[in-house]
Amino acid sequence: MTQDTRMLDSVERYIRGEMLPDERVYFEQLRKTNAEVDQMVVEQTIFFQQMNRFNEWKKFKSSLLEIHTDLAQQGSIKSDKLKGGARVTYLWNRYKRTMAIAASIAGITAIGLSILINSYGPHKESPRLQALVSEVNHLKSVTRSLDNKIDNVDRKKADTVNTIIPKYNGTGFLIDTKGFMITNAHVVKNSRNIFVQNNKGEQFKAFVVKLDVNRDLAILKIDDDRFKTIGYLPYGLSKTAADIAEPIFTLGYPRDEIVYSEGYLSAKTGYNGDTLSCQIGIAANPGNSGGPVFDRNGEVIGILSTKETQAEGVVFAIQSKYIVQALDELKKDSLYHNIKVPLTSGLHGLDKVQQAKKVQDYVFMVKGD
């Protein structure tokens, strides 16, 4: 055995309590005096713990499978009857009795009613009945016209709400399912009214929750009844910086429609060595400000914010860790402590077309006047 093998063997026998008493005393002495040995013991103990957990996890998984089969066989759970497209059968079996009862009740009622009508009802079709029908028809048309009117009013209301002439245009993206959104401070700081618009053209009113001019970040909240809480955000915020040359992409609104562009990370710092931001090589135009910069895993690594006017394709983005910081500060306020920022991305391994498709619903145009 080599020395490494012998060392590992001793460490493992020590951890597993397989050493004889005097060997153990000797080893403990060695552990105290030799930092390397001590480190090995610690590392190997952790490895043992991990393996134990792994083992229990595997056992638990296999016992679940076993229990499932047993319970299905006993009929305690309704499972194996359901293989494939047997759902209708399942529902039928489940509701067979109820349906049978319902059907017979319906049958009895129908027979009873027809007997009643035949014996007591008018034998000729009476004009009163006719009149009722036309009255019903009349009522129907009245309701329809009322509905139309209500629709019109709604549409008008929506129109009036949304008429502002935007002076500032930018991009923003959701960071919480309840409608919290990130954009640049310079997009919204001089605005009185703010609206955000998604890629389907729907507009929602929003307000500024936090303005951080130093970091050029703004957190907005959509405040509009028509905005429905979103189930799940597909992307996460990265807490670490990306590497140079890593491919990136962004979505934004340099025009009225959402626009995709891709590039790469050029430098880990921004203009004049600014550590707040990083430099990216990408085509960006006014209106792209505030847009999310995604890495290839679909994690947000920054917010597109400025570009160098003297050179083409030199664009700067604020690093995402500062969003995390700004949000952490905001969360100290009890009003906003329940903001939930997604930290893991569900876009790993997807191609860019899929990634862009999945995130574009959560990237908004930000308009202010």
Add this chain to the structure above:
Amino acid sequence: MKPEINEKDLLEGLARNDRKAVETIYRDNYNMVQSLIINNNGSADEAKDIFQEAMIVLYEKVRAGNFELSCLIKTYVYSVSRRLWLKRLQQINRYQPDLDGTAETVGVEEELEAHERLNEEFGLMEKGLASLGEPCKSLLEAYYLQKRSMNEIAVAFGYTNADNAKTQKYKCLMRLKKIFFDQYKHREL
């Protein structure tokens, strides 16, 4: 209250992977989750997967020493399953913003994040072991998972002595660690 005591007992049993406790929780909650999945575009097989994953999340929670759920087991399992299913739908492009189903839910985001990490780690470990090939895989499993002694292992595997088995085990362990960390780093990029 009686039911609460029962729930706590069940959770303690679950933490020990006690067959009876696990079976009880399984029986009491499976049908509910299956209806949820089937009513929302899923199949019975998918329901089984989701439910078992939710059981693992609960298992991990009680293993961490947390026997006091802030809600009933039922509510917890339902909430986790619901969340997992939404996520699965989204991954396979059958995304829908919300699920049909009116039962009460509780927030389970943190647990699910931890669960995902653990799942990934254990998944990598499983893959790593499998890619070692034999006899490495069985050798390491016999020592680290089944906790057999090196003498027993030497006999069982047919090594002439325990020292040779130890040398082999050392090499296998180093290979496993390398594979594991290579995979791990690759994912992180």
